[in-house]
Amino acid sequence: MADNAKPWTASMPDTQFQLMHDILAAPSPIGLEAAMTEGVLKPYFEGFAPEGWAVRNFKGHAGVVLDTHPGRDDLFTVMVIGHADKIRMQVRSIGEDGKVWINSDSFLPTTLLGHEVSIFSEDPEAPGEYRRLDGGTVEALGAIHFADPKLRAGEKGVRKEQLYVELQIHGKDKKKQIEALGIRPGDSILMNRPIRRGFGPDTFYGAYLDNGLGCFVSAESARLVAESGGAQNIRMLFAAATYEEIGRFGSRVLVGEMRPDAIIGVDVNHDYVAAPGIGDRRMAPVEMGKGFTMSVGAIVSEQLNRRIEQVARDNDIPMQRDVVGADTGTDGMAGVLGNVDCAATSVGMPIRNMHTISESACTRDVLACTYAVAETLKAMDAEEKQTGVLAEAFRSQHPRLDQARSLGHQGAGDAED
Known part of the structure; x- marks a missing residue:
């Protein structure tokens, strides 16, 4: 070169x-x-x-x-x-209140909170075809007002079983609204954060x-x-x-x-x-x-x-x-x-x-x-x-340590300067 x-x-x-x-x-x-x-x-x-x-x-x-x-x-x-x-999260179950309960796979649960995700759902009516649902965020605690004192003080963490995707569903039959989308247990979830150039010189960040x-x-x-x-x-x-x-x-x-x-x-x-x-x-x-x-x-x-x-x-x-x-x-x-x-x-x-x-x-x-x-x-x-x-x-030509040269002290050099 x-x-x-x-x-x-x-x-x-x-x-x-x-x-x-x-x-x-x-x-x-x-x-x-x-x-x-x-x-x-x-x-x-x-x-x-x-x-x-x-x-x-x-x-x-x-x-x-x-x-x-x-x-x-x-x-x-x-x-x-x-x-x-x-690494992908997956849908675990759907709650009556519209929460999409998920697993965290190899993520620390606390690093996921509040971040946007995409759900990739296989069409139940057309196996092998997939749909993408954007707009959800990962949550676990809701508002700080409802957290116990140890959580608010940072003395207690978030368990992976607490994680769910918030899809802002409201009105009647919230669970049925989710199910009508065809979202099912096992559907894959990815974080939605493409890379971009960073603040530091020649850096970048994202998922x-x-x-x-x-x-x-x-x-x-x-x-x-x-x-x-x-x-x-x-x-x-x-x-x-x-x-x-x-x-x-x-x-x-x-x-x-x-x-x-x-x-x-x-x-x-x-x-x-x-x-x-x-x-x-x-x-x-x-x-x-x-x-x-x-x-x-x-x-x-x-x-x-x-x-x-x-x-x-x-x-x-x-x-x-x-x-x-x-x-x-x-x-x-x-x-x-x-x-x-x-x-x-x-x-x-x-x-x-x-x-x-x-x-x-x-x-x-x-x-x-x-x-x-x-x-x-x-x-x-x-x-x-x-x-x-x-x-x-x-x-x-595997290295032979029995043929290693003896090494003695090389002197202090400039160490004392």
Whole structure:
């Protein structure tokens, strides 16, 4: 990459930001992800894919994969995975007073109160057809005047069983008014907050950065590879998986079906520096605005990490190491969970307020992650062209700690100055 071409140091162009907006705004609750995968990502893939590349979809779920070399199982294969499914609330029951009682899924109940939502209801008279109902808000307590003293003082919280959607229904037979709309238990509910640019330089905020951002990085890294004429010597799979929020099931299926040699999972990460109330936990100093993150620990391949880190160094792409312990918590685990032998790691972007309606991030971090992934893929493509033994290198070059060099004290240097 040319020294003067460092997009991660500049503001994201409006056209690219609009693509990110459209990906994140697509209504894709768990089990109903096609609005993002087939409505936004598939047409985008097809718009830039060179001749011979192909988009694959699946029978049991709405995941999609852009494949640079369909059928070439003999090539070293790298899969980049983001997940398209969004945390969704669901209708639990309908009250006589017109309240639509809901579950909170993976949201903290208190973060939902007062926020606008959309209900997606399957037409009872036409199974498979869906309607969208806007204008509702999530409530639990009503007016402060009716709350007990402990709630008013903040000494007591909101239970998930208290949550309902307020549709402003009034008059007679309120429950029947709701039922006449065809709203039923199990209908999906999403927060209605598309992203917009933030107050801080090169920031943005809104709902569902987790994990449309991973799908954005997958798609944009594919475009960068295509525009550079890459993917000549290895097979690349750019994936938008499903079911991550309920156990990373969709990516397991993709990996089981396509059996890549390496996986780069892409997901949001936490800004631990800004996270309130965790100072005494001594978390890794991962911070929004300081570059993409790379997982260290769990099942990650140090060989794959080494290649990513080298690319970041060579191109001056800012990178932060994140300690993940026993589990990356992302689709980077898909290979080991799916019983497929592959090198894997996880990269991402630090965000604030994860699993809320006001998730926040920095566009420079998103671009850093995108270019780090694209440049790593191109470097691996070049490595295969030069050596022809990339697969064997991953098999035979596992780090040997018994061969580690002895390290002594290096001196205080300028520490006393």
